[in-house]
Amino acid sequence: MNNINGKTNIYGLIGNPVEHTLSPMIHNMLSQHFGHNLVYVPFLVEEGDLEQAIYGAKALNIKGLNITVPYKSQVIPYLEKTTTLANQVGAVNTLIATKRGFEGYNTDCLGLKRALVSDGIYIEGKTVIIIGGGGAARATAFLCAQEGASHIYLLNRTLEKINSIASEIMDCYKDCLVEPVILVNFDDISEDAPLVFQTTSIGLGSNSHHAPIEEKEFYQKIKIGYDLIYDPFKTKFMSLVEEAGGKSYNGLKMLLYQGIIAYELWNNVTVTEELSMKIYEKLKRALNHNE
Ligand code: ATR
Numbered sequence: 589m590n591n592i593n594g595k596t597n598i599y600g601l602i603g604n605p606v607e608h609t610l611s612p613m614i615h616n617m618l619s620q621h622f623g624h625n626l627v628y629v630p631f632l633v634e635e636g637d638l639e640q641a642i643y644g645a646k647a648l649n650i651k652g653l654n655i656t657v658p659y660k661s662q663v664i665p666y667l668e669k670t671t672t673l674a675n676q677v678g679a680v681n682t683l684i685a686t687k688r689g690f691e692g693y694n695t696d697c698l699g700l701k702r703a704l705v706s707d708g709i710y711i712e713g714k715t716v717i718i719i720g721g722g723g724a725a726r727a728t729a730f731l732c733a734q735e736g737a738s739h740i741y742l743l744n745r746t747l748e749k750i751n752s753i754a755s756e757i758m759d760c761y762k763d764c765l766v767e768p769v770i771l772v773n774f775d776d777i778s779e780d781a782p783l784v785f786q787t788t789s790i791g792l793g794s795n796s797h798h799a800p801i802e803e804k805e806f807y808q809k810i811k812i813g814y815d816l817i818y819d820p821f822k823t824k825f826m827s828l829v830e831e832a833g834g835k836s837y838n839g840l841k842m843l844l845y846q847g848i849i850a851y852e853l854w855n856n857v858t859v860t861e862e863l864s865m866k867i868y869e870k871l872k873r874a875l876n877h878n879e
Pocket residue numbers: 720721722723724725744745746749771787788789790800
């Protein structure tokens with residue numbers, strides 16, 4: 589940090605709130621490792637200021653940005669170009685500066701993909717259940733379809749949201765059957781699902797003692813439960829999966845790899861799994877989880 593000079597490149601995170609972000613830790617460790625002359629800083633952007641923030645960042649020669657809640661979809665109109673995946677998902681979390689403006693990527697999806705590989709979880713040909721119907725569910729569902737899931741059940745409290753996700757996915761991926769099911773009717777899913785993603789906010793903060801489905805019968809069917817939440821480190825959903833004999837994972841590796849992939853895109857480097865795991869351990873310590 590003391591070495592900032594005239595050649596230092598600026599990267600950052602735009603969102604609201606941003607105070608609790610772990611992203612600077614990821615990017616600072618990577619820049620130290622590679623000896624890159626850059627800084628990564630959080631930028632709190634108030635509602636209504638997003639357009640000015642994006643054009644202002646470009647004018648200030650900021651080389652790249654991450655975008656977080658609540659701006660991942662709102663940012664799209666202010667970009668020069670977006671990748672096919674980011675377009676399908678309707679959300680962008682990484683911007684790369686080009687001559688004319690910023691290009692938008694979705695490294696949340698790519699990060700989840702790399703996290704699954706790192707944990708030895710493969711989706712191709714599998715039946716998957718996704719709990720939730722918001723942006724995270726949508727991103728997870730598109731990733732699963734892209735990775736060759738044969739059957740996706742979308743489970744959500746509100747049917748309209750998952751109906752539209754299902755039809756959009758089936759328009760893009762003809763070999764993937766996507767079935768929306770209302771959350772309370774989870775019993776309608778008769779087949780065993782090897783893999784379930786938990787994408788709702790239930791399990792976070794004041795909701796940490798809850799899971800979107802609390803009935804034990806649901807968990808009998810699950811072999812692997814993947815919660816996108818990472819704080820708490822073990823959610824109620826994960827405990828229920830394990831109590832029923834399944835294996836559970838949290839979202840910390842997804843967070844890690846979305847950052848790593850952004851860094852790789854910005855700096856044209858490849859981050860090894862060994863270095864990734866070093867950063868992972870540091871993130872775990874920052875969350876006060878030393879297991
Ligand atoms: P994100 O974009 O991060 O996925 P979101 O759009 O707010 O966040 O979506 C949150 C998801 O959690 C939604 O699917 C929401 O269900 P609805 O679509 O029915 O609103 C789900 N969710 C939040 N609180 C819930 C609760 N108490 N019970 C069931 N589902 C809940």
